[in-house]
Amino acid sequence: MKRIKGRSLCVICVVLASAAALVLLCSGRLNGGAKPEVRPLEELQGSYSLDDAIADGCFVIEDGSVTNLDVLERFVRDAERGDPAFLRKYEYTSLTIDPSADPGYYESVKGDYPEITVEDIVFDKGIYSVRSCDEDGELTVREFPYLVRDHFDPPNQYSAITGGTAYFLCERDDVSAQDVLDLFMSGQFADFPDFHIICLVNEYKGDTP
8 A cells, every 4th residue: 555645734624716826836737747727626617528627638537437547647656756736636427327217216317417526636745635616616625644545355256346446535644445445335434534535446357457
């Protein structure tokens, strides 16, 4: 298990978005590459498409599949070196329910899709910050001292998934990927350290190493 340590701090706060501060912090760099500017999160609500995210070089998860893991790995490498790093994560989830299986339920939820989540993950001065906006443009910031990249096992012997790698932020350095996944199975969140999953990269039977 690999842990990339920052300064020991974990807080949750809600602040108003500051476009100027974000652009200065990113120093014109989007996901490790040279970009002239970064649009603040509050400007993206309802107007930022999957094609926009791909064109901008965001880290994209589409229906659970990671399409450009190299973008995340570049962010990890920058943080390992202690360099300021910025990652914009765009997660797109479409409605995959067969409408003929349950027409009533399909009609009741189809207006909620696609589900789109955009968040910025920033590493600066030893701290990982996760920034996300609600529909009103209010920015929530969560801070963590550690980024963990760790392998996890398949859920059971019958699963098509043979394991995978989890990337997550955490307030402690002794939490494994398996600990986090087991937590979701147990539902016992009360005494668990605060964490934030960036992504799970599953491995499947028949995948080429």
